[in-house]
Amino acid sequence: MNYRAIKGTKDILPSETSRWQSVEQIIRDVFHRFNYKEIRTPIFESTALFARSIGELTDIVGKEMYTFQDRSGDSVTLRPEGTASVMRSYIQNNLGEAQPLVKVYYLGPMFRQERPQAGRLRQFHQFGAEATGSPTAETDAEIIALAIEIYRRLGITNYALKINSVGDEECRPRYKEILRAELKKISDKLSPESQKRIDQNPMRVLDSKDERDQGLTAHLPLIVDYLNEECATHFQKVKSLLTAYGIPFTVDGRLVRGLDYYTKTAFEITSTELGSQDALAGGGRYDLLVKELGGKSTPSVGFAAGMERLMMILEKKGFAPSDNTPTLFIAVADESAREWGLKTAMHLRSKGFKIEIDLLQRSLKSQMKEADRQQTKFAIVVGSTELANGKALLKDLSKHTQQEVSLDSLHQFLQ
RNA sequence: GUGGCCAUAGUUCAGUUGGUUAGAACGCCAGGUUGUGGCCCUGGAGGCCGUGGGUUCAAGUCCCACUGGUCACCCCA
Numbered sequence: 001m002n003y004r005a006i007k008g009t010k011d012i013l014p015s016e017t018s019r020w021q022s023v024e025q026i027i028r029d030v031f032h033r034f035n036y037k038e039i040r041t042p043i044f045e046s047t048a049l050f051a052r053s054i055g056e057l058t059d060i061v062g063k064e065m066y067t068f069q070d071r072s073g074d075s076v077t078l079r080p081e082g083t084a085s086v087m088r089s090y091i092q093n094n095l096g097e098a099q100p101l102v103k104v105y106y107l108g109p110m111f112r113q114e115r116p117q118a119g120r121l122r123q124f125h126q127f128g129a130e131a132t133g134s135p136t137a138e139t140d141a142e143i144i145a146l147a148i149e150i151y152r153r154l155g156i157t158n159y160a161l162k163i164n165s166v167g168d169e170e171c172r173p174r175y176k177e178i179l180r181a182e183l184k185k186i187s188d189k190l191s192p193e194s195q196k197r198i199d200q201n202p203m204r205v206l207d208s209k210d211e212r213d214q215g216l217t218a219h220l221p222l223i224v225d226y227l228n229e230e231c232a233t234h235f236q237k238v239k240s241l242l243t244a245y246g247i248p249f250t251v252d253g254r255l256v257r258g259l260d261y262y263t264k265t266a267f268e269i270t271s272t273e274l275g276s277q278d279a280l281a282g283g284g285r286y287d288l289l290v291k292e293l294g295g296k297s298t299p300s301v302g303f304a305a306g307m308e309r310l311m312m313i314l315e316k317k318g319f320a321p322s323d324n325t326p327t328l329f330i331a332v333a334d335e336s337a338r339e340w341g342l343k344t345a346m347h348l349r350s351k352g353f354k355i356e357i358d359l360l361q362r363s364l365k366s367q368m369k370e371a372d373r374q375q376t377k378f379a380i381v382v383g384s385t386e387l388a389n390g391k392a393l394l395k396d397l398s399k400h401t402q403q404e405v406s407l408d409s410l411h412q413f414l415q
Numbered sequence: 416g417u418g419g420c421c422a423u424a425g426u427u428c429a430g431u432u433g434g435u436u437a438g439a440a441c442g443c444c445a446g447g448u449u450g451u452g453g454c455c456c457u458g459g460a461g462g463c464c465g466u467g468g469g470u471u472c473a474a475g476u477c478c479c480a481c482u483g484g485u486c487a488c489c490c491c492a
Contacts, residue, residue, distance in 0.1 A: 058490095308492085365451065
């Protein structure tokens, strides 16, 4: 075989697209119920946008981006996530000037050059939402509830919501210093990865999967205990709203987001039905980002979720997509009926019916087999006799019944 | 980037201590009173056994490399 899809990319085949479309439709519907409008941004942006927003020191920017020079020598990057582009667009198009709160969602491919594994591809799909312009805890709670509602609608049950507050530009640096000092005391016992993080991003050490690290850091202070009053009040409000909404959650004081722009609320939704890549969705508040990107200081909250991971669960659960099968298969018994069949197919399609007809000049038996394979609701067999009589047998393929119908009023029987 | 496992028809797999023409199931195609699906029956097409080296009288089977896949680390959705 000469050509294969690039490592870490996948074809979504005709046998799978119905399921994807159904799921996407439900996701869009939930977004619309919360009055979020879709935004579609380009899938590539100038490299600097991502470096600035996601953070120069993150793994995403440091080693996972598809970055290249275009023919004019500009450095461009395939988007590794959605928020940066949305915020860029928000600023560029002055979306915040038309209304104080802008609520948008997106759905589309993202790109990160990681080693592929279960639930992790190089081109993958994310959906997400951003609510920009509100500092209130109500907005954080809405974003979380919105994400949860999508999973609820899709019938996902084995998930867990973890939340945390990562503080703001005032209390977080203070906490980081305290934590850093504590980590330095045990630094020689920590994993090499964690040692590196002590200076760069000490909070990530608490998030380490390494069991020895977890044991060593078990008793260290958590940021929830060092929040300033504003952050603490905000966090409290988010929690009480989630409780009021009937959304179960656990506070995980070690939860940290991988992108640098988060402040205050951080959350993650994980599923026990996935492999080691078990995060279904993640998000939080990022009050500093818009200003960081050159806009007016504007508070914002959002989340992003992985489509493939969601599809993995839904496929396992046997999620049934909405019906896409043809309504009628027109089977022609002889040459005299072929042209009639083709014309009738066109006519009925224009009336809004899903019609299939054989294009391979196959035998009647083969046509019937094809109708069965396609799981069409009805099949009709037409030959010279039927054309002469103006009547034919319409067969209900699942009920195994048939009735004589007039060829002129076929559409009346196709419900 | 590091490591484990895997690689045989379209698909899922079986291939005995290396030993003649590489098999099954499903799928596909064609038939089964020349105008009728699903079940059943019969027949058929379809494999340089991932690629390249090596060991051997003999390699799908053993060894090495490469490529690809997969899972995990890492990271994250």
